[in-house]
Amino acid sequence: MIDYSERIPNNVNLAEDKVLQRALERWQPGFRDWWSGTGPADSSELLVYLRTAISVDRDGWANFGYVKMPDYRWGIFLVPRDEHRQVNFGDHKGDAAWQEVPGEYRSPLRRIIVTQGDTEPASVEQQRLLGMTAPSLYDLRNLFQVNVEEGRHLWAMVYLLHRYFGRDGREEAEGLLERRSGDADKPRILTAFNEETRHWLAFFMFTFFTDRDGKFQLASLAESGFDPLARTCRFMLTEEAHHMFVGESGVARVVQRTCDEMQKRGLEDPAAGREFGIIDLATIQKFLNFHYSVTLDLYGSDVSSNAATYYTSGLKGRYEETKLSDDHKLSGADYPVAEVENGRIVTKQIPALNALNARLRDDYIGEIQAGVDRWNRIPEKFGMKFRLTLPHIGFHRKIGNFAGHHITPDGQVISEAEFAARAGEWLPTRADHDYVESLMGRVIEPGKFANWIAPPVRGVNNQPIEFEYVRFN
Numbered sequence: 001m002i003d004y005s006e007r008i009p010n011n012v013n014l015a016e017d018k019v020l021q022r023a024l025e026r027w028q029p030g031f032r033d034w035w036s037g038t039g040p041a042d043s044s045e046l047l048v049y050l051r052t053a054i055s056v057d058r059d060g061w062a063n064f065g066y067v068k069m070p071d072y073r074w075g076i077f078l079v080p081r082d083e084h085r086q087v088n089f090g091d092h093k094g095d096a097a098w099q100e101v102p103g104e105y106r107s108p109l110r111r112i113i114v115t116q117g118d119t120e121p122a123s124v125e126q127q128r129l130l131g132m133t134a135p136s137l138y139d140l141r142n143l144f145q146v147n148v149e150e151g152r153h154l155w156a157m158v159y160l161l162h163r164y165f166g167r168d169g170r171e172e173a174e175g176l177l178e179r180r181s182g183d184a185d186k187p188r189i190l191t192a193f194n195e196e197t198r199h200w201l202a203f204f205m206f207t208f209f210t211d212r213d214g215k216f217q218l219a220s221l222a223e224s225g226f227d228p229l230a231r232t233c234r235f236m237l238t239e240e241a242h243h244m245f246v247g248e249s250g251v252a253r254v255v256q257r258t259c260d261e262m263q264k265r266g267l268e269d270p271a272a273g274r275e276f277g278i279i280d281l282a283t284i285q286k287f288l289n290f291h292y293s294v295t296l297d298l299y300g301s302d303v304s305s306n307a308a309t310y311y312t313s314g315l316k317g318r319y320e321e322t323k324l325s326d327d328h329k330l331s332g333a334d335y336p337v338a339e340v341e342n343g344r345i346v347t348k349q350i351p352a353l354n355a356l357n358a359r360l361r362d363d364y365i366g367e368i369q370a371g372v373d374r375w376n377r378i379p380e381k382f383g384m385k386f387r388l389t390l391p392h393i394g395f396h397r398k399i400g401n402f403a404g405h406h407i408t409p410d411g412q413v414i415s416e417a418e419f420a421a422r423a424g425e426w427l428p429t430r431a432d433h434d435y436v437e438s439l440m441g442r443v444i445e446p447g448k449f450a451n452w453i454a455p456p457v458r459g460v461n462n463q464p465i466e467f468e469y470v471r472f473n
């Protein structure tokens with residue numbers, strides 16, 4: 001007999017739920033194989049200072065201690081149920097929130113859960129090799145923390161599939177372990193999750209830009225009328241905050257280190273400094289351009305009837321739906337969306353119901369801009385003129401109104417040929433990747449950091465920066 005509350009910390013009454021136990025027991029060996037085969041490389045013997053969620057209480061969700069990752073206790077948590085919760089938007093507004101899947105929404109809900117669930121293992125696969133070149137023990141530990149929590153997010157989605165979707169759900173849960181990031185035959189569902197994360201600058205950009213897309217997707221699912229989905233996503237958001245912190249502080253530390261060296265050497269050109277082993281600001285800007293643009297594609301088409309259906313059905317709300325003051329049905333409302341018309345970018349008012357993807361993306365951009373502004377305080381402090389900027393939303397897009405058009409970072413519509421000729425000014429080239437990769441090398445002495453990145457301001461969980469965050473036996 002497995003002691004479920006010990007092996008799998010949970011607040012879903014797993015010990016009493018025989019059907020769920022059987023489904024999870026069948027799925028778990030596959031998950032373990034997946035973790036050892038495609039999770040963090042060469043990591044199974046390391047002792048890692050990780051936090052584990054063991055309950056949803058204030059001091060239960062972040063328990064710190066040394067763990068071997070294959071023994072990590074991936075738990076299943078939903079924020080506690082509010083008995084009075086209602087469907088807060090769409091056609092069913094005012095009804096009691098659904099505790100079971102409404103028959104007519106079974107297939108779109110399953111689709112939503114599978115699409116979200118697929119991103120979680122995908123990012124672990126993308127980051128598989130990064131541990132080999134971690135710039136410090138502190139960073140190595142943060143990478144592993146993100147990885148185990150994405151593993152837990154996969155569990156969270158699998159729980160919903162097993163518990164609420166019967167046989168179809170079990171099949172989808174298997175599928176989540178079968179697809180592979182970047183695989184030609186069985187790729188992950190969303191394009192950005194099939195890109196390689198080849199080095200730590202890409203990792204920090206990914207956790208800043210793409211995990212924050214995760215936050216906005218989870219936040220809009222946390223509004224769902226299907227209560228178990230809402231409560232699951234709500235809990236995942238508490239963990240997601242750390243992933244975005246890793247990204248934002250990671251990029252900030254790279255910028256800090258670069259500005260430091262530039263000042264010491266009297267450099268002003270943003271493209272200068274490679275001979276000193278730092279990542280020049282111009283290169284950082286190119287990676288920002290790349291990760292931002294591919295992440296914008298994750299929001300889907302600007303004009304989307306699917307998004308409208310998800311909303312009117314009560315399945316997926318807007319960001320902070322219940323804090324907005326309107327009719328929560330969007331009847332007669334419009335929303336501005338940009339597109340290309342006769343070689344120019346124009347903004348049109350379209351029915352707000354059809355613009356929900358664009359709206360969620362715009363909410364996202366607001367937070368991203370605030371993060372970039374925080375990064376820019378660093379060159380400002382050094383008295384440097386350089387600032388990082390977000391490219392135009394039409395830049396380098398493959399999905400939505402700008403797909404098939406060629407837009408410069410400052411929003412000029414140009415020809416395909418001109419874009420191709422200038423792409424290397426705006427996006428990382430092979431040589432840029434090679435350069436950044438050439439800097440990567442594992443640093444495992446406690447308190448030491450690779451030359452291209454500054455130490456963090458503080459350690460994890462009040463531990464000193466020189467704490468032994470990972471133990472190699």
Ligand SMILES: [Fe+2]
Pocket residue numbers: 120149150153214240
């Ligand atoms: Fe996640």
Ligand SMILES: [Fe+2]
Pocket residue numbers: 150211214240243
């Ligand atoms: Fe995440």
